[in-house]
Each structure stands twice: as C-alpha cells, then as structure tokens.
Amino acid sequence: MTSRRRVTHSIIFVLLLIGAVFMIGPLLWMLSTSFKDKQDVFALPPVWIPRPFHFDKYSEIWTAGPLLSGIRNSLIIAVTVTIVGTFTSSLAAFSFAKLRFPGKNKIFLLMLSSLMIPYPAVMIPQFFMFSKLGWIDTLLPLIVPGLFGNIVMIFFLRQYLSSVPNAIIEAAKIDGSSYFRLYSSITFPLIKPAVAAQLILWFMGIWNDYLSPIIYLNSPEKQTLQLVIANFNATYAIQTDYPLIMAASIIALLPMLIIFLVFQKQIIESVAISGVKG
Amino acid sequence: MNTKLGLYRKEKIYGFLFILPPLLGLLIFTLYPMIYSIYGSFTDWDGLGQMNFIGLGNFKDLWSDELFHKALFNTLFMMLGIPIGITLALLLALGLNRGVPGTTAFRVIYYVPVISSLAAVSIMWNWAYNGDYGLVNQFLDLFGISGPNWMANKYTVKPALIIMAVWKGLGYTMLLYLAALQSVSRSYYEAAELDGASGFKSFWHITWPMVRPVTFFIIVTNIIGGSQIFTEMNIMTPTGGPEYASASVVFYIWQKAFGNFQMGYASAMAVFLGVFIFVVTLIQFRMNEKQSFDVD
DSSP states (O other), X not given: OHHHHHXXXXXXXXXXXXXXXXXXXXXXXXXXXXXXOHHHHTOSSOOSSOSSOOOHHHHHHHHHSOHHHHHHHHHHHHHHHHHHHHHHHHHHHHHHHHOOOTTHHHHHHHHHHHTTSOHHHHXXXXXHHHHHTTXXXXXXXXXXXXXXXXXXXXXXXXXXXXXXXXXXXHHHHHTTOOHHHIIIIIIHHHHHHHHHHHHHHHHHHHHHOOHHHHHHOOSGGGOOHHHHHHXXXXXXXXXXXXXXXXXXXXXXXXXXXXXXXXXXXXXXXXXXXXXXXX | OHHHHHHHHHHHHHHHHHHHHHHHHHIIIIIHHHHHHHXXXXXXXXXXXXXXXXXXXXXXXXXXXXXXXXHHXXXXXXTTHHHHHHHHHHHHHHHXXXXXXXXXXXXXXXXXXXXXXXXXXXXXXXXHTOTTTOHHHHHHHTTTOOOOOGGGSTTTHHHHHHHHHHHHHHHHHHHHXXXXXXXXXXXXXXXXXXXXXXXXXXXXXXIHHHXXXXXXXXHHHHHXXXXXXXXXXXXXXXXXXXXXXXXOHHHHHHIIIIISOOHHHHHHHHHHHHHHHHHHHHHHHHHHHHHHHHHO
C-alpha cells in the first residue's frame, strides 16, 4: 500500500514538474532573450543560456523610451489610488458591517449588483466626462475614480468583519468612543491582514491595467509602464530588436513578481478565500 | 431614553457618511455613465456634434455588421479556453492536494503567469508564436511538426490566443480549486472507501459535487472576463488579425469609439455587452439557488 502510494506520488510529482516547466518556460525564455545578442536570438535550435550574457539592453532601455517616466506614472496612480481608496473602502466596509442606518442593505446590494456592469459599458461616457473637465492626457481619470473606493474590497472586508464580535464595538460605543475612533483604533487593527492582502491585489490590478490608460493617455511621457512597453514592442519589433523588447517587458513585470514572492502567502490566501466564499 | 435616541441618530449619520464616498463613486462613475451609454446607443453621437435620436438604428446596423459578427464570434470562440482551463486546473489541484513534495513551490510557479502583466506576456507570446524563430514552433520541431506562423494565420490565431489565455489563468483557477478541495472533509472519502468506492467513483460522487460552487464561480467570472478580452489583441494583432480573425468585441468597441468616433454605435455594442454579462450572471444566480435547494 505504501509503496503503491509512493509510486502514485512520484508520477504526480513528475506530471506537476512537467506542467511547471510549461508555465515558467516561456518566462525564462523571455529572460534569456533579454541577455542575448543578435545571432543567439535567431539561433536554431534555441539558445537558452546566452554566451556570453549581454547586459547592455538593460542600460539601453532607459534611453530608448520613456521607461522611467512610465514607472513613475504607474507608481503615482497605483500608490495614490490604493492608499486613499483603501481608506475609503475599509471605512465603508466598517459602516456596512457594524453600524446601523436605514437603507444599509439596499445600498449594499446596489453596490454589489453594480459589479455586473463591465468597464467597457461605461468607458465612453466616462471618457467624455473627463474630457469636459480637461483631464485627457493627465493621470487624473485613472486616479480619481479609485479614490472613492473599491467595491470588491468593501465586499471582502465586510465579510471579514462579520467574524469580529459586535460586543467589542458595542462596549467601545458605550464608553463614548467616536465612530471614527471605533474604526481607526478598534476595527482597522483587527482587519489589517485582510486589508493588506486586498491592497496588494488592487495595486497589482492597477499596475497591470492596460485598457483605461490606453484610452486616456497619449503623450509618451504621460503613459503608464504597460503602455510604454507596448510601444517598445510596436517600435522595435520591426527592427527585430527582441532583446530590447524583452528587457523592457522584464522590467514591467519584475516589481509585481517581487511583491508576489514577498507576500505570496497573504495573496494566495486572499484569492482562495474570495473564490470559495464568492 | 433620550441619549439612546441621540446615539442612534448619530450612528445613522456617521454610518451614512462613511459609505458616502463609494456611493458617490458608484453614482458618478458607474450608474450615470451607464445610463448615458444606454441613451447614447439610441443616437448618432459622434463625440462632437449634436446627438440625434435614431431609435434602434445602431442596433439594426449591428445586426448586419459583418465585422461585429466576426468580433462577437471570436470573443465567444475564445471561451473554449474556459473548459480547457477548468479541466487542467482541477487535475493540477487534485495532484497538489495529495501532498506531494514541493507543493508550495508548485503553487508559486503556476501562479506567476497570473500576476505577470498581461501587456508583457502578450509581447512575449507574440514573439514565442513567431513562425520562424518562435519558441512554440521550435518546441514542435522536436516532434517533427513544422508549426504555422501562428498570429498571421486566420485559423491558428484564435487557438494561439486560447493557449496563451489558459496559460495565463491556470494558476488562479488551480488555486481556487485547491482551496475548495482542502475544505472537503476527509470523512466523506473514508465513508466512501468503506462502501467500496474509490478512485474515479469517489471523485465523481464526492469531489465534483463538493467543488461545484467553485466551478460555477469560475465559469461565471471567466465568461465575464472573457467577454471583455482586449489587451492581448491590441498588442498582438493591432489591426484585428488576419481577416479580423482575432478582434474581440471590446477591441471593436474601442476601435469604433476612439478610432472612428462613432460613439453612438460603440455605445450600442457596449450596451449589448452589458446585457450579455447581466444575463450570464442572472443564470448563474438561478443555478446557484437551485443548487442550494438540492443540498437542503
């Protein structure tokens, strides 16, 4: 029995390993291409380990396109939105979960059902709203809506808050604590791990977003990182400078990869919970 | 009594105040634009001049617009990736759930494509699908298969995008299944084993029904996400692909709205998309309701 089990385990392990090669292979190939010279890029059969490693594309990308301003713009948007938006979202989640006021559940349901409305269905009027304000080709259309909060996050935190006993909050209420203090010094510390996980997921979503930036941003120096690397592709693919394109793409996904590896436990847990409860 | 009433009134005010930002956000950035979209879909709105009401004109045009049909067909065709992804992810999750060594490492490796920027991986896959030097054809060469120029052929461009989409989303689906599997109590399997059922039987009668809510969740979110597919096409086939074979609905909306300034027409498509998603979600809720009756 145990030996049979060991055999099945080994088979499964090998299959998972083969799968893992397929998952990570293309990304490793991308990484390896970014270090190649011209001959190696077009070598048949493919060269996996460049000889020698060329690091010059990683210095060239910074002058070949507005990569640095792309990173800066992406950071400005993602940091502002997630910090302010997390505050408004967690405050709302606290209110939805722990305070009593009329119409609460109806409003919550309205918010939830709005999740069904896809972004493409509202993007055209949104574009005109922001163009009337003169916000086209600025970062504002990408920042301002997020400051009002994120419904997915509100939903998730509200669920999470249901496990926080009401008694703690009632007791503090009787002690005369203000409602904002109830949130800031009692609730928020309790839900910090959930907030952190949601914040990271949201940050990644904004960092990797492509559709809304492409609608609003035209000038190269205003564009987010994703647009910058897409333009790299459009420009340098004709010149078949694949090492340069791959180097730029590696730069675009490296920050999220690092964040993921550092917070992988929280991210994986948060995703798993939202799926099972959803 | 008086203070209690006062306390409640205060709570009412603060409770409402705290949800005001997301509520305003919803009204300004979702509900108002949505109503405007619906209104715009009945007009000849071009973004500059007057909006003239033309009734169902745009929808009639959609009915006979060949490019729209293509985009719609392409979008639906791409959803073939959903059952493929679900099957693979469930198999992977079942494998991982047996506690083989390196589970954590596998979870991380399979999840890396999920967190990777779609723009970056689109660029990478585009190069991998290159007919002469791409990784995919070089891999096929090992088996003596000479692959096509994937992105330039109208028959292979969609399968190519499906493979990429499955690769990108597999880790996420696998993770959801793994979480669901871990919440299935061991005692069910032990009881089944006592009854002489194991292997496929216990999978079919225990595992599959137990993960059904997750399967529904994945199907619905994947249909909603799949119907909004855009980035891949925009980067990999900026003109819509060979004979428009890789253009999606959102790609066409985007082209019409911000390329041709046919805002009314694009709004009609956007409304169509919204209704489609609404119906899918509604069906999901109905099925879920039925499911919970079954359990009771």
